[in-house]
Amino acid sequence: xxxxxxxxxxxxxxxxxxxxxxxxxxxxxxxxxxxxxxxxxxxxxxxxxxxxxxxxxxxxxxxxxxxxxxxxxxxxxxxxxxxxxxxxxxxxxxxxxxxxxxxxxxxxxxxxxxxxxxxxxxxxxxxxxxxxxxxxxxxxxxxxxxxxxxxxxxxxxxxxxxxxxxxxxxxxxxxxxxxxxxxxxxxxxxxxxxxxxxxxxxxxxxxxxxxxxxxxxxxxxxxxxxxxxxxxxxxxxxxxxxxxxxxxxx
Amino acid sequence: xxxxxxxxxxxxxxxxxxxxxxxxxxxxxxxxxxxxxxxxxxxxxxxxxxxxxxxxxxxxxxxxxxxxxxxxxxxxxxxxxxxxxxxxxxxxxxxxxxxxxxxxxxxxxxxxxxxxxxxxxxxxxxxxxxxxxxxxxxxxxxxxxxxxxxxxxxxxxxxxxxxxxxxxxxxxxxxxxxxxxxxxxxxxxxxxxxxxxxxxxxxxxxxxxxxxxxxxxxxxxxxxxxxxxxxxxxxxxxxxxxxxxxxxxxxxxxxxxxxxxxxxxxxxxxxxxxxxxxxxxxxxxxxxxxxxxxxxxxxxxxxxxxxxxxxxxxxxxxxxxxxxxxxxxxxxxxxxxxxxxxxxxxxxxxxxxxxxxxxxxxxxxxxxxxxxxxxxxxxxxxxxxxxxxxxxxxxxxxxxxxxxxxxxxxxxxxxxxxxxxxxxxxxxxxxxxxxxxxxxxxxxxxxxxxxxxxxxxxxxxxxxxxxxxxxxxxxxxxxxxx
Numbered sequence: 001x002x003x004x005x006x007x008x009x010x011x012x013x014x015x016x017x018x019x020x021x022x023x024x025x026x027x028x029x030x031x032x033x034x035x036x037x038x039x040x041x042x043x044x045x046x047x048x049x050x051x052x053x054x055x056x057x058x059x060x061x062x063x064x065x066x067x068x069x070x071x072x073x074x075x076x077x078x079x080x081x082x083x084x085x086x087x088x089x090x091x092x093x094x095x096x097x098x099x100x101x102x103x104x105x106x107x108x109x110x111x112x113x114x115x116x117x118x119x120x121x122x123x124x125x126x127x128x129x130x131x132x133x134x135x136x137x138x139x140x141x142x143x144x145x146x147x148x149x150x151x152x153x154x155x156x157x158x159x160x161x162x163x164x165x166x167x168x169x170x171x172x173x174x175x176x177x178x179x180x181x182x183x184x185x186x187x188x189x190x191x192x193x194x195x196x197x198x199x200x201x202x203x204x205x206x207x208x209x210x211x212x213x214x215x216x217x218x219x220x221x222x223x224x225x226x227x228x229x230x231x232x233x234x235x236x237x238x239x240x241x242x243x244x245x246x247x248x249x250x
Numbered sequence: 251x252x253x254x255x256x257x258x259x260x261x262x263x264x265x266x267x268x269x270x271x272x273x274x275x276x277x278x279x280x281x282x283x284x285x286x287x288x289x290x291x292x293x294x295x296x297x298x299x300x301x302x303x304x305x306x307x308x309x310x311x312x313x314x315x316x317x318x319x320x321x322x323x324x325x326x327x328x329x330x331x332x333x334x335x336x337x338x339x340x341x342x343x344x345x346x347x348x349x350x351x352x353x354x355x356x357x358x359x360x361x362x363x364x365x366x367x368x369x370x371x372x373x374x375x376x377x378x379x380x381x382x383x384x385x386x387x388x389x390x391x392x393x394x395x396x397x398x399x400x401x402x403x404x405x406x407x408x409x410x411x412x413x414x415x416x417x418x419x420x421x422x423x424x425x426x427x428x429x430x431x432x433x434x435x436x437x438x439x440x441x442x443x444x445x446x447x448x449x450x451x452x453x454x455x456x457x458x459x460x461x462x463x464x465x466x467x468x469x470x471x472x473x474x475x476x477x478x479x480x481x482x483x484x485x486x487x488x489x490x491x492x493x494x495x496x497x498x499x500x501x502x503x504x505x506x507x508x509x510x511x512x513x514x515x516x517x518x519x520x521x522x523x524x525x526x527x528x529x530x531x532x533x534x535x536x537x538x539x540x541x542x543x544x545x546x547x548x549x550x551x552x553x554x555x556x557x558x559x560x561x562x563x564x565x566x567x568x569x570x571x572x573x574x575x576x577x578x579x580x581x582x583x584x585x586x587x588x589x590x591x592x593x594x595x596x597x598x599x600x601x602x603x604x605x606x607x608x609x610x611x612x613x614x615x616x617x618x619x620x621x622x623x624x625x626x627x628x629x630x631x632x633x634x635x636x637x638x639x640x641x642x643x644x645x646x647x648x649x650x651x652x653x654x655x656x657x658x659x660x661x662x663x664x665x666x667x668x669x670x671x672x673x674x675x676x677x678x679x680x681x682x683x684x685x686x687x688x689x690x691x692x693x694x695x696x697x698x699x700x701x702x703x704x705x706x707x708x709x710x711x712x713x714x715x716x717x718x719x720x721x722x723x724x725x726x727x728x729x730x731x732x
Binding site: 109 | 680681683684685686688690691692694698699701704705
């Protein structure tokens with residue numbers, strides 16, 4: 001489904017990603033772990049098309065389509081969803097209006113009929129129940145005045161609404177208490193289907209108690225240095241990242 | 251990043267002013283220049299009674315001694331008042347029995363602007379007075395309104411048919427000595443709308459005037475007077491457009507509102523005069539004096555404006571809260587792009603007891619434009635229990651524009667409560683990216699954000715105009731964010 005080959009990217013001339021290779025198949029959940037500053041969030045941003053990063057070489061294909069040639073909005077319409085580490089506040093823009101615009105833009109791109117207001121509200125109700133999000137959140141402006149936990153839940157809600165092929169969750173667990181973590185993880189698990197895939201970026205093993213990955217990668221210094229099954233998370237939890245740093249020191 | 255931003259901002263130039271066409275029509279146009287003779291010609295073309303001419307001449311004498319004000323935060327090249335045509339009216343039969351007698355070209359022009367003069371094709375429940383250059387073309391639904399005793403007609407007609415009301419109220423809120431542009435207007439005003447709502451009548455439909463400048467080198471000087479008698483209510487809308495021209499054109503209007511005991515007037519404007527091209531060439535100079543008086547107890551006046559057009563805007567819709575328990579509101583969205591300049595705001599004069607005013611101003615600047623809010627809240631000594639709340643927000647798009655706020659507060663009664671809040675924000679690249687990541691294009695993201703920002707004001711507009719205004723905001727700012 002997703003195929004990344006020798007991806008290199010830099011910011012202001014400084015290389016951050018130094019040759020990433022990654023294959024994700026439909027129905028899989030991959031976790032990307034690694035110490036701070038290893039390039040995890042950069043990878044997420046580059047996949048979503050953030051322009052401050054310059055892609056210097058490599059290839060990223062989603063179902064055979066070259067993502068790197070597409071605008072951020074077209075990538076989203078094709079089915080790339082990024083759960084932001086720090087979701088952005090947009091004062092004055094209601095969640096309903098925001099989501100309706102997004103859902104219909106995506107439907108338009110995929111050649112589906114636009115949703116009427118009543119169908120849209122129905123969809124919204126269903127998805128709210130699915131991800132156990134507080135009804136009031138969707139009556140407010142996008143992320144405005146939301147607590148850290150509410151923002152993260154709101155990301156999962158948006159993911160449910162947009163039904164992406166590839167969801168990339170960037171440190172979705174950071175700043176969450178245990179209840180919020182459970183809700184977020186349950187949401188992700190419920191949205192898992194044989195025809196979509198999820199990449200979970202996390203610093204801690206904690207989230208992986210709830211979202212069980214098929215594959216774990218360790219990203220260090222802009223490269224994937226280790227790939228293994230879910231047992232790797234426990235090893236990292238126990239030993240920390242120091243041994244990785246030593247083993248793969250530049 | 252910088253390059254990206256410049257690129258996007260430069261795309262604004264693709265943004266076409268949709269109303270920039272010109273109608274070929276036979277006009278009755280007088281020679282350029284301003285003199286006592288010209289004032290007399292205008293008055294005689296309008297078949298005005300003697301008292302009107304006298305008033306015009308008094309104003310003209312007074313104006314000759316006045317100087318153009320220069321306190322606003324605007325850069326305006328010198329205007330040659332002798333290089334302007336002061337009267338140009340489309341030729342048509344003086345009295346029209348039916349819609350069929352209107353010149354088809356004129357009808358087509360207003361159709362193109364989305365203003366049907368044909369009552370069969372009515373805008374949902376809106377009566378329209380259509381004014382082109384110096385003359386009113388047609389007022390719709392006049393007869394239906396007359397059944398309720400409502401007078402809705404052109405100013406020229408009111409001067410001839412309702413001289414008592416004109417004598418009593420014209421110039422009663424904005425006197426002929428008021429300011430340079432208002433005084434000029436008194437001397438040479440050509441047409442405009444007149445509304446009288448009788449005691450206890452709630453006007454059943456929106457009244458509206460649509461102003462169109464068509465002729466070249468012509469100034470437009472219209473005058474509107476609305477009187478709401480005791481216990482009455484009226485909602486009034488004003489819209490305006492002009493053809494694209496390289497040369498600047500002058501527009502100096504006066505609007506007066508009079509609300510008597512327990513009456514309410516709601517006045518909404520969607521101003522979309524030609525703003526000039528991307529390099530700041532051409533466009534309308536818009537110098538407007540708008541003032542209302544809550545003359546007697548419990549009266550209420552509300553101004554709502556959406557200002558997107560004009561090269562220069564100089565406009566301060568104001569309120570005199572004379573009666574006790576009167577209230578006034580001012581809601582404004584002013585958008586400037588490219589080289590547009592706007593200096594706009596309001597004045598609230600608290601005179602009576604228990605008076606309340608509320609100001610909500612939302613400025614949006616893009617391109618190289620300058621956008622200023624200028625407001626005065628004045629509480630007089632005997633205005634016990636006066637209350638004002640002001641909110642002035644500025645939104646910046648790009649790095650080359652300016653937003654300025656000049657709030658003046660003068661309070662002579664120590665019980666008064668006056669509050670002022672102000673914010674300045676910028677549409678961030680991260681907000682745009684967040685929207686992009688959800689499948690929303692940059693253009694649509696700006697539309698969502700700007701409309702969200704202006705929502706409090708847009709909500710004040712009658713439904714069909716709110717939709718129109720929303721689109722207008724988006725078009726005015728197309729592509730102006732990086």
